[in-house]
Amino acid sequence: MVKEILTDDQKKMARYAKAMGHPIRMYVLELLSKQSCCYSGDLTEDLPIAKSTLSQHLKELKDAGFIQGEIEAPRIKYCINKENWKEAQILFKKFLSI
Amino acid sequence: MVKEILTDDQKKMARYAKAMGHPIRMYVLELLSKQSCCYSGDLTEDLPIAKSTLSQHLKELKDAGFIQGEIEAPRIKYCINKENWKEAQILFKKFLSI
């Protein structure tokens, strides 16, 4: 049995941090943590990036587990994934208070 | 005067988060936030990566402002950059408690 150096928490935090590692994504996260939900179109209007680029960033956040999308045709409603957000909160708070 | 969409805090947090976005770097940060300082050699012994790769990761952390190195010939002593660490703590805690 090989000794595992990196802890699961370190890997999880790195994954979350990576998703937070872009200003656009921080913007989206901050918005969604404040206002419950938003639509991709709202963001495209405010942000100086192509909608396809925004879509990619949203996918990043979704893949990392930070947000989730719900179809509300013809739009998609994005909100925080509360369970994972809670996990990230706990991990980072613990880490930061060491 | 163009309206600036992204806040300085969002940019700063993205920068810090990016540096935290790798398991090896999280490992180093956690170690240094617990034990005041360490030497590159200590890390190379424990981590399954080449010393040149570790050096790159340490440079990342240094460039992000998280750590600083002090020559203690023939070694280099690394420790947390307390000022910036404090800033990151404040930014992230504020962000996470929204």
Next chain:
DNA sequence: CATTCTGTTCGTAAATTAACGAACTATTTA
């Protein structure tokens, strides 16, 4: 049914990241 609206996916290009070994630099020790 054709058009519009909303957003994703595709294809592409440029830049950045991650990893390694070899070569190098500076200091210490024999």
Next chain:
DNA sequence: TAAATAGTTCGTTAATTTACGAACAGAATG
């Protein structure tokens, strides 16, 4: 002074990230 130690820098390669516009897909509306 020669050898050993500690770590960085260089050169390279492969993979990932970021960005864009064009094309596409699904639902709503005229």
